[in-house]
Amino acid sequence: MVSVTINEQTLEVEAGSTVLQAAERLGIDIPTFCYLKRLPALASCRMCLVEIEGQRRLQPSCATAVTDGMVVRTNTPLIDETRSSMLDMLLANHPLDCPICDKGGECELQDMVMAYGPRESRFRDAKRVFHSKDIRLSPVIIMNVNRCIQCQRCVRMCEEVVGAVALGTVEKGMDTAVTGFEGSLASCDQCGNCVEVCPVGALMSFPYRYKARPWDLAETDTVCPHCGTGCQLTVGARKGEFMRVRSKAEHGVNRETLCVRGRFGLDFVESRDRIKRPMVRRDGTLVPVSWEDAGDYLQQRLSAVAAKPAGGLASPRLPNEMLYQFQKMMRTVFRTNNIDCSSRWSTPFDALGPLVAAFYARAPLQDVIGNDCVLVVGGNVTDENPVTEYLLRDATRRRQTRLLMLSARPSRLDADARAVVRVPPGGEAASLAAIVADIGAANGGAVAAADSDETNGLATALLAGRSVTVLVSADLLRSPQARATLQQLNNLLQVLRVLGKGPAMQFLFDRANQLGAWDMGVLPVVLPGLRAVDDAAARATLERAWSAEIPSAPGADFDAMLELCDTGRMGALYIAGSDPLISYPDREFVQRALRAADLLIVQDAFLTDTAGLADVVLPAASYGEESGTFTNNEGRIQKVCKFREPAHEARGNLAIFDFVAALRNQALRPSIQNGIFDEIARLVPAYEGLAQDRLGFDGAFTKASRVPPVGEFFAPPLAPTATDRLMLITGNCLFHNGYLSEHSEILNTVADDPYVEMSARDAVQLGLSDGDQVVVRSARSELTAQLKVNKRFPTGLVFVPENYKALRLNRLMRRGEYPCPVDVQKAHATFEIAAVTAVGTGPENLG
Numbered sequence: 001m002v003s004v005t006i007n008e009q010t011l012e013v014e015a016g017s018t019v020l021q022a023a024e025r026l027g028i029d030i031p032t033f034c035y036l037k038r039l040p041a042l043a044s045c046r047m048c049l050v051e052i053e054g055q056r057r058l059q060p061s062c063a064t065a066v067t068d069g070m071v072v073r074t075n076t077p078l079i080d081e082t083r084s085s086m087l088d089m090l091l092a093n094h095p096l097d098c099p100i101c102d103k104g105g106e107c108e109l110q111d112m113v114m115a116y117g118p119r120e121s122r123f124r125d126a127k128r129v130f131h132s133k134d135i136r137l138s139p140v141i142i143m144n145v146n147r148c149i150q151c152q153r154c155v156r157m158c159e160e161v162v163g164a165v166a167l168g169t170v171e172k173g174m175d176t177a178v179t180g181f182e183g184s185l186a187s188c189d190q191c192g193n194c195v196e197v198c199p200v201g202a203l204m205s206f207p208y209r210y211k212a213r214p215w216d217l218a219e220t221d222t223v224c225p226h227c228g229t230g231c232q233l234t235v236g237a238r239k240g241e242f243m244r245v246r247s248k249a250e251h252g253v254n255r256e257t258l259c260v261r262g263r264f265g266l267d268f269v270e271s272r273d274r275i276k277r278p279m280v281r282r283d284g285t286l287v288p289v290s291w292e293d294a295g296d297y298l299q300q301r302l303s304a305v306a307a308k309p310a311g312g313l314a315s316p317r318l319p320n321e322m323l324y325q326f327q328k329m330m331r332t333v334f335r336t337n338n339i340d341c342s343s344r345w346s347t348p349f350d351a352l353g354p355l356v357a358a359f360y361a362r363a364p365l366q367d368v369i370g371n372d373c374v375l376v377v378g379g380n381v382t383d384e385n386p387v388t389e390y391l392l393r394d395a396t397r398r399r400q401t402r403l404l405m406l407s408a409r410p411s412r413l414d415a416d417a418r419a420v421v422r423v424p425p426g427g428e429a430a431s432l433a434a435i436v437a438d439i440g441a442a443n444g445g446a447v448a449a450a451d452s453d454e455t456n457g458l459a460t461a462l463l464a465g466r467s468v469t470v471l472v473s474a475d476l477l478r479s480p481q482a483r484a485t486l487q488q489l490n491n492l493l494q495v496l497r498v499l500g501k502g503p504a505m506q507f508l509f510d511r512a513n514q515l516g517a518w519d520m521g522v523l524p525v526v527l528p529g530l531r532a533v534d535d536a537a538a539r540a541t542l543e544r545a546w547s548a549e550i551p552s553a554p555g556a557d558f559d560a561m562l563e564l565c566d567t568g569r570m571g572a573l574y575i576a577g578s579d580p581l582i583s584y585p586d587r588e589f590v591q592r593a594l595r596a597a598d599l600l601i602v603q604d605a606f607l608t609d610t611a612g613l614a615d616v617v618l619p620a621a622s623y624g625e626e627s628g629t630f631t632n633n634e635g636r637i638q639k640v641c642k643f644r645e646p647a648h649e650a651r652g653n654l655a656i657f658d659f660v661a662a663l664r665n666q667a668l669r670p671s672i673q674n675g676i677f678d679e680i681a682r683l684v685p686a687y688e689g690l691a692q693d694r695l696g697f698d699g700a701f702t703k704a705s706r707v708p709p710v711g712e713f714f715a716p717p718l719a720p721t722a723t724d725r726l727m728l729i730t731g732n733c734l735f736h737n738g739y740l741s742e743h744s745e746i747l748n749t750v751a752d753d754p755y756v757e758m759s760a761r762d763a764v765q766l767g768l769s770d771g772d773q774v775v776v777r778s779a780r781s782e783l784t785a786q787l788k789v790n791k792r793f794p795t796g797l798v799f800v801p802e803n804y805k806a807l808r809l810n811r812l813m814r815r816g817e818y819p820c821p822v823d824v825q826k827a828h829a830t831f832e833i834a835a836v837t838a839v840g841t842g843p844e845n846l847g
Contacts, residue, residue: 002068007075019061019072020048030074031083031112033199034151035062038255038394039160045151046086047112050074058082083116092123094200095146103201105214109149139749140190140206140264148202154194160397161257161390163412164189189386189734190750192263196247196256207264207746208244212236217243220643221251221697223630224262225317225623226737228474228509229253229365229387230632231262232697235624240644242270242624251697253365253634259386260750261737266624268743269644273606275619276648286617291649291659298601298616299663301572305598308571311338311561314522315577316511317740319628319640321676322653323513323520324528326576329668332548333661334572337524337533337555338564341517343580343590344802345477346559349525351486356518356530357705359493361469361504362635362686364701368504369395373465375404375458376508377489378428379473382411383734384510385633388471389413402465404458406431407473408729409799410792419461421454422794425729425819426481426720432488433716435459439495468501474509475731478585478818487714494713509633510732516631519686519702524555529684530705545683558584559815562593572599574660576653577620579608582739582805586815588780603656605647606743609805618659619650623740626652627673629692631702637690638699726762727819728776728798728812736803754785754804758824759793766824773827776800778820781811784827798822 001012004022013022018041023030033045041063049058053071058079061072073079090109098104130145137143158167166188195203217236224231232252236243245263249256278294279286289297312330314323323341330339340347361368369392381389389412395401396416403417408425423431438459462468470493476485489505496503509515521528531538533554543550556564558580564570566589573594584590594600594613602614605622625646631637646652651659654671661668670676674692681690686702694700735751736742756774768774770789775782776798785800785807793799797819800809813820 002066002070004066004068004070004072006072013066015066017066019050019052019059019064019066019070022066023061023072023074028074030061031116032062033108033112033149034153036153036157036197037249039153039156040398042152042156045149047083049079049082051076051079080116084118087113087117088121088123090149091117091121092125093128093146094149095127095144097147100210101144101147101201102204102209103198107201108199134204136206138188138190138206140192140260140746141188141195142204142206142209144202144204147200149200151199153197153199154203157193157197157257158188161394162189162191162193163389163393163415164191167194190260190264191258191386192260193257196258196263205244205264207267212238212243218643220641221248221639222624222641222643223512223632223638224258224266225512225630225640226259226261226265226741227385228507228511228514228633229385230512230630230634230636230638230699231258231387232638233258233262235266235643237643242267242644253391253632253636254387257387257390260735261741261747262387264746264750265737265741265744267746268740269622269624271606271743271745273743274622274647275604275607275611275617275650278619278649279614279617281615286612286614291651294616294618295659295663298660301599301615302663305571308569308598309338309564310334310336310572310574311556311558311564311570312336312574313340313343313558313561313576313578313580314517316341316509316514316517316522317623317738318517318577318653319513319626319630320516320520320637320680321628321673322576322626322657323517323522324680325654325657325668325671325676327520327522327528328546329657329661330574331550332546333664333666333668334574335549335551337551337553338561339522339524339555340558340561341514341522342477343558343578343584345482346557347477347523348483348486349523351483351490353526353530355486355490355493355505358490359503359505360635360704361506362702362704363504364636365391365506365634368469368506368634369401369471370399371401371465371467371469371502371504373402373404373462373467374469374471375406375462376413376471377406377432377473377476378485379407379475379508380409380411380731381413381471381473381508384473384475384732384737385508386734388508388633392416402461404461406458408794408797409731410790410794414792419454419457421458424720425727425797426479428476428479429481429484429488429717430719431455432485432492435462436488436491436495437716439463439499443499462496462501463499465501468496468503470503470505472505472507474507474511474514478730480816480818481717481720484714484717488716491714506633506635510737512632513630515633515635516629516637519631519684520680524557524560528680529686542683545679562590565593565597568596570597572601573597574601574603575610575614576603577605579604579610579739581609581613582808582810583802585810585813585818587808587810587813589815590810601660603653605650608739618656619648620656621646621650621652625650626654629677629695635686635702635704636699637687637695637702639692639695723796723821725821726758726798726824727796728778728800728822729819730800730802730809733801733803736801738803739805741803742805752786754801754807755788756785756824757788757790757793757799758797759795760789760791761795762798762824763787763789766826768824768826774824775827776812776822776824778812778814778822780814781808783807783809783812798824
């Protein structure tokens with residue numbers, strides 16, 4: 001520690017701390033323009049100059065390290081004069097168009113001039129003008145370069161944090177201008193982080209332009225609904241109408257940054273596709289009715305199917321309280337454990353449960369990735385969890401974390417990784433087994449796996465690290481090899497623990513509350529708290545609290561529920577907030593099964609494809625229309641806050657559960673969000689002791705189970721069989737996440753059309769070029785989309801994003817088969833017409 005005195009106040013700080021950081025700790029304000037906490041100091045704006053005793057010149061406090069005994073002054077006449085002169089120079093060329101500038105009212109230059117600026121300018125020359133009109137750099141970003149004060153925040157944020165390198169500067173001196181390359185941001189993520197950090201109105205949000213002033217907005221701090229990173233954001237609304245999203249530098253895992261979905265994709269709440277009234281099926285058609293009529297109809301139908309088992313599917317985008325109440329309703333009102341929270345995979349909880357209980361680190365991501373070595377297994381972090389990618393990049397560049405990648409798909413993080421291993425889809429288990437074998441061989445144990453040069457590099461890096469983190473993409477759960485992959489992850493983590501590496505593991509979920517859904521027990525084999533359904537003591541605890549019996553036999557997952565429907569053995573199937581007709585990997589089968597269910601109840605905000613098949617449709621509140629909590633990938637529970645009233649005749653999800661329970665002459669108690677949270681905090685061990693009014697802006701961390709790891713060591717699996725067929729895989733793309741984002745008008749203007757991605761080598765062999773329209777054909781069906789050639793993409797794979805509803809991608813897939821063998825060829829006009837005709841015109845889409 002070193003001692004420093006600033007404005008007569010003395011403080012001890014860590015060696016290497018800057019004067020600016022020490023002043024902040026003392027509550028002393030030093031103005032800055034170019035400085036951002038998460039970026040290396042630039043010291044170009046000269047606003048943060050201070051006097052240091054013994055130094056002849058003023059020094060930039062953002063880039064000056066504290067030395068022991070240093071004496072600093074921040075408010076002398078010389079400093080005041082220097083700051084005033086700097087602001088005078090900035091204003092010399094700055095357009096005085098504050099009344100029409102979107103930054104008016106929250107402009108840092110305005111604030112600085114009021115606090116430190118001259119009262120009269122000494123400059124009389126004509127102002128420099130780059131452009132007479134604003135430049136539309138992208139669908140969401142517009143630029144007025146005349147207002148730029150050359151702080152370089154935007155350029156550095158884009159390159160050093162986001163990794164996109166879409167902005168740069170041209171010319172020198174007073175003629176320096178920030179611009180997109182070739183006058184556009186075509187290669188940009190459209191995340192808007194440049195807009196967020198711009199201190200003036202040089203970069204602006206086009207969707208928000210001229211809509212409102214900050215003092216007109218009612219702002220609500222909440223959590224992003226798009227992925228499991230759990231970014232904090234602030235929603236601005238005017239008279240209940242959504243206006244914009246911004247973020248705060250000091251809060252949340254994201255610390256000011258957001259991705260394109262979080263910043264621009266919340267306008268889906270204003271979508272015209274909302275379900276306006278309840279609907280029931282009469283004479284084969286969905287007919288709008290009142291809530292009372294819907295209740296009468298549903299009560300009759302529930303009585304008619306009571307003799308058969310029921311089942312329920314709830315979306316992992318719903319808050320914890322709604323998910324908890326859903327499984328409670330299914331178990332006590334419908335008397336079934338047939339409950340699930342994913343229609344994209346079947347969760348192998350016999351392998352997953354021990355892994356989560358023994359190794360899941362419910363801790364800040366910043367701390368977890370601060371370990372010496374981070375291994376990312378599966379998926380594409382860039383597309384699935386963009387802000388997590390920013391943090392990983394920061395860890396590798398500024399904290400010297402060794403990043404290792406093991407996946408089928410390339411990502412932008414590959415450029416920062418120490419080692420990258422490409423594996424075939426489903427081959428992650430065999431590669432993990434090889435790493436374990438290599439570690440064993442290096443420690444005098446088992447013989448290394450054959451042909452494991454690449455995995456040997458990963459093993460060497462893991463052994464060299466003092467501490468290790470493993471980040472696991474939820475995409476791995478799609479594969480039939482998911483159980484084997486989880487078992488081999490367990491093997492690896494056990495070995496690393498024995499070697500003293502203190503391994504930590506977190507999932508990278510692409511849904512906002514997937515971990516919460518598991519914790520709340522929205523699974524067929526576990527109760528809230530991840531306790532087994534057949535655990536008599538766990539059941540007894542909940543039965544006493546709920547004053548109801550819980551079935552003791554494990555239930556069916558969603559795949560098995562569809563099988564029950566298809567064979568006529570399912571009574572009521574209750575789906576809340578999910579659209580399996582789009583997401584389940586076999587459209588033909590799920591369509592047939594849903595139609596065969598005796599009673600299909602769909603509770604949703606939007607009229608999905610699945611809702612189009614329902615017998616009863618109940619309009620539910622959307623995101624932002626009810627309060628609750630999400631549990632993000634870190635295990636951090638955060639408040640999701642209401643910022644508008646439910647649209648049309650929609651009701652809150654909890655109110656609908658009460659409505660349905662009452663039709664069975666039962667009541668769910670407690671039934672309001674605060675009461676349910678308190679019950680969760682009493683009955684779910686990981687949430688024990690939490691209080692909603694004490695969560696704060698950054699939330700609170702749930703507790704790790706601290707269960708000893710499974711002693712069993714699993715045998716290595718067989719490697720995937722090689723094939724000469726192209727294999728289709730799917731996942732998220734950067735601009736969309738699930739199908740919720742397709743209701744965002746802004747994201748639909750940003751996102752490219754649906755695409756098919758493959759390697760340059762495969763494209764050449766097939767005679768295809770980037771931008772061609774191609775047909776992807778499986779044994780089941782075909783689709784047409786534009787080809788995107790990726791030089792870094794592995795050969796033999798074809799990627800099509802799952803996020804484009806119009807493609808009906810799951811038509812190509814067969815139940816239990818992943819990846820899917822396909823052929824790709826250039827589309828002719830007849831193919832294109834046929835594909836357009838085939839999309840969206842089937843009988844399942846009517847109503």
